[in-house]
Structure formats: C-alpha cells, structure tokens
Amino acid sequence: MSFEIILKDLVNRVPQSIGAILVDWEGEAVMEYCHCDPYDIRFIAAHKGIILARLKEMQSTADIGEVEDVVVTSSKGHLIVGCIDQYYSLVMNIEHGCPAALALYHFRQAITELKREI
Numbered sequence: 001m002s003f004e005i006i007l008k009d010l011v012n013r014v015p016q017s018i019g020a021i022l023v024d025w026e027g028e029a030v031m032e033y034c035h036c037d038p039y040d041i042r043f044i045a046a047h048k049g050i051i052l053a054r055l056k057e058m059q060s061t062a063d064i065g066e067v068e069d070v071v072v073t074s075s076k077g078h079l080i081v082g083c084i085d086q087y088y089s090l091v092m093n094i095e096h097g098c099p100a101a102l103a104l105y106h107f108r109q110a111i112t113e114l115k116r117e118i
Helices: 003-013 038-046 048-061 100-117
Strands: 017-024 029-034 069-073 077-083 088-095
Touching: 003 017, 003 029, 003 100, 017 038, 017 100, 029 038, 038 048, 038 088, 048 069, 048 077, 048 088, 069 100, 077 100, 088 100
Parallel strands: none
Antiparallel strands: 017 029, 017 088, 069 077, 077 088
C-alpha cells in the first residue's frame, strides 16, 4: 500500500477530517492528503517539530517512556501528531466536532501501516 493510499484512507475514514500529512525529521512534507489548501496542512506540519521537541525534553527529564503520539485540542479542532520512527511523523488535523478518540483510533492504525511501508 502506498503512502498516498494510507493517508487518503485515514482522512476519508475520520468524519470532519481536514487532512493528514507525512513529514520527515525536518518538517518537510513527504506526502499529504487534505480537504484544504495543501499549504495550510504543510504549515501545521512544519511546526509539529516544536511540539515533539518539547515532549522529548519532558521525556528525557522524567521517566515517562517514549512519546508515541499527542493530541492538541483547540477551540477550532484537534491536531494529532505521531511518531512513525526517528525520521518520520504523521500529522492530522480534524474539526472540533469529530470525536478525538475515534480519530486517534484510525490515526494509530495508519501509523502501523506507515511503519510497514517505511
């Protein structure tokens, strides 16, 4: 299965999904699928490094285990960021009305599929 198919399936399975993007360690887009301007999802993904860096700092100072994913909820929606491996991450943006638990379930399935592809 290709990256494109995995991302398309993820976005189409999650109600009120805006988009998903696979990014490398520098925040550069590898592949995205979205129902918005691709620039918007790329901009969000480029900044995911800041979120992951802060979480990894916390991880190194406290014995919490390795960070797998995180959900950030705002008044407009949810942003899910997950580590595929040390080089790649998946970022998904969904509207606020979508249940975060449902999106996270499908997000984690996509992470598993992407790990197999990478």
